[in-house]
Each structure stands twice: as C-alpha cells, then as structure tokens.
Amino acid sequence: MELFDTHFHLPEEGDLSNYLDALYSDHSYRLLALGGSLAGSVRALEFARKHDNVWCACGVHPHDAEEFTGDIKPFAEMLSDSKVRAVGEIGLDYFYDLSPREIQRKTFEKFLNLAVEHNKVISVHCRDQEERTDAYCDCYSMLKEFAAAAGNGKIILHCYAGNLDFLEKFMEFDTYFGVTGMVTFRKSDNIREILKHIPRHRLLFETDAPYLAPEPFRGKTNHPALVAHTVMYAAHFLDIPMAQLAKQTTENALRVFGLEDLIS
Numbered sequence: 409m410e411l412f413d414t415h416f417h418l419p420e421e422g423d424l425s426n427y428l429d430a431l432y433s434d435h436s437y438r439l440l441a442l443g444g445s446l447a448g449s450v451r452a453l454e455f456a457r458k459h460d461n462v463w464c465a466c467g468v469h470p471h472d473a474e475e476f477t478g479d480i481k482p483f484a485e486m487l488s489d490s491k492v493r494a495v496g497e498i499g500l501d502y503f504y505d506l507s508p509r510e511i512q513r514k515t516f517e518k519f520l521n522l523a524v525e526h527n528k529v530i531s532v533h534c535r536d537q538e539e540r541t542d543a544y545c546d547c548y549s550m551l552k553e554f555a556a557a558a559g560n561g562k563i564i565l566h567c568y569a570g571n572l573d574f575l576e577k578f579m580e581f582d583t584y585f586g587v588t589g590m591v592t593f594r595k596s597d598n599i600r601e602i603l604k605h606i607p608r609h610r611l612l613f614e615t616d617a618p619y620l621a622p623e624p625f626r627g628k629t630n631h632p633a634l635v636a637h638t639v640m641y642a643a644h645f646l647d648i649p650m651a652q653l654a655k656q657t658t659e660n661a662l663r664v665f666g667l668e669d670l671i672s
C-alpha cells in the first residue's frame with residue numbers, strides 16, 4: 409500500500425543511517441520530516457537529501473520560539489532546496505506555554521510571511537488548554553491573513569484536536585488536516601468525531617513520531633512505519649477499504665506538497 413507520513417520528527421541525536429529500516433516492507437512509504445528549530449531543520453534536510461522518498465519542512469516550533477534568534481535568513485536559504493516542501497512546524501501552543509505567547513505569535517508571524525514570500529505550504533501546530541479556545545482564535549485570525557496573501561489550500565493543521573466549530577472555520581481556507589495515532593486511543597472520541605468531519609480530499613495521516621504511537625504501541629517510541637496502523641484503524645472506523653483510504657490520502661499529501669508528478 410502507498411502510505412505518506414506527513415509529519416514526523418527525527419531523533420535529535422544519533423546516527424540515522426538505519427532509521428528507515430523499521431518501515432514495513434510490504435508498504436511503500438513517503439515521509440515528510442519536520443524541523444522545529446534551526447538545528448532540527450538542518451538535520452531534517454540532510455536526511456531528506458539522502459532518501460528519495462523523504463522530504464522535509466523547516467521552521468521554529470512554538471515551544472522553541474523564545475530561543476529563536478529572529479534570524480530568518482538561514483531558513484529562507486533552505487527553502488530554495490527542492491527537498492523542502494513546507495514551512496513548519498510553526499504555530500501556537502497555549503497548553504504548555506513554553507515560550508511567552510507574545511513571542512510565539514511574533515515568531516509564527518515571521519514564518520507565515522516567509523511562507524508567503526516563497527509560496528510554500530505551512531504545517532501548523534495549534535494547541536490550547538482544555539475548554540479554552542484562545543490559541544484557536546489567535547491561530548484563526550493569523551491564518552486568515554495568511555490565506556488572504558498566499559491563497560487557499562496552503563495550510564496543514566497537524567494533529568488537529570480543536571472543536572468542530574473551529575474545524576469548519578479553518579475549512580474556509582481549504583485547509584488540510586492531519587490525523588495522528590491519537591485517533592486509535594480509547595478516550596479519543598473527539599478525534600474520531602473530527603475524522604468523520606474532515607472532507608476526504610483534505611485528510612492527511614501522520615505519526616508525529618517519536619510521540620503519539622498508535623495502538624497497540626501506545627506509550628512506545630513512535631516511528632513513521634506505524635502510520636500504517638493509524639490508516640488501518642481509520643479505514644475500519646470510516647468503513648472504507650484501507651487501500652482506498654491509503655491511496656486517497658497519499659494523493660492528498662502529494663498534491664499539497666507540490667509533488668503531483670508522483671501520483672500514480
């Protein structure tokens with residue numbers, strides 16, 4: 409089956425030469441590695457250059473916004489490499505608040521402008537405390553501006569866990585939504601409800617490895633290989649053949665990352 413893990417993170421340290429050995433040999437995989445800092449983005453790009461089926465995104469994660477020097481130039485240079493298909497992971501995290509919100513918004517804004525200038529799609533992280541929607545409100549208004557400048561169909565909301573009202577609001581920009589292994593967790597009724605409401609042509613799968621390993625691997629280190637389990641679970645839940653869902657979501661990914669030529 410053709411699978412596309414549209415969002416994963418490489419281990420921060422260590423040798424990566426055997427990293428892809430864990431992929432199941434009965435599927436064909438394509439992967440997008442996300443950078444969350446300058447060092448992480450450089451590492452993702454180096455890895456992508458070594459593998460035909462791997463691409464990457466570069467950006468600064470909201471957790472790391474405070475550490476960001478503000479120097480966008482090295483990221484701008486990376487974007488000219490054809491292996492870099494998106495700006496990410498960028499966004500707002502009001503759950504952990506690891507960086508002050510004002511700095512998160514400033515950093516996010518900078519990368520949104522960068523993506524507009526370079527005509528790139530964005531992979532966005534948005535998280536809020538339970539029952540709060542401040543992050544979603546701020547994200548919505550910033551993405552509205554982004555879409556006005558960049559056009560529709562350029563946003564991926566990764567690991568979307570907001571409410572259905574915001575899901576609909578984000579759809580105004582023809583947004584793509586990433587579903588992770590969380591959908592397999594027993595208590596994730598909200599994510600299953602979201603899955604039902606995402607338009608099929610805007611659905612993407614991802615692992616967010618090394619986090620959020622799907623059942624039956626919950627709690628273990630996640631790996632892009634395991635996207636297969638999430639797709640299998642979702643196909644069963646949506647009552648459609650896995651091969652059909654795998655094919656359609658792979659095509660969605662190839663389209664959003666400007667890799668249409670690879671659609672078979």
Ligand SMILES: [Zn+2]
Pocket residue numbers: 415416417442497616
């Ligand atoms: Zn991530």
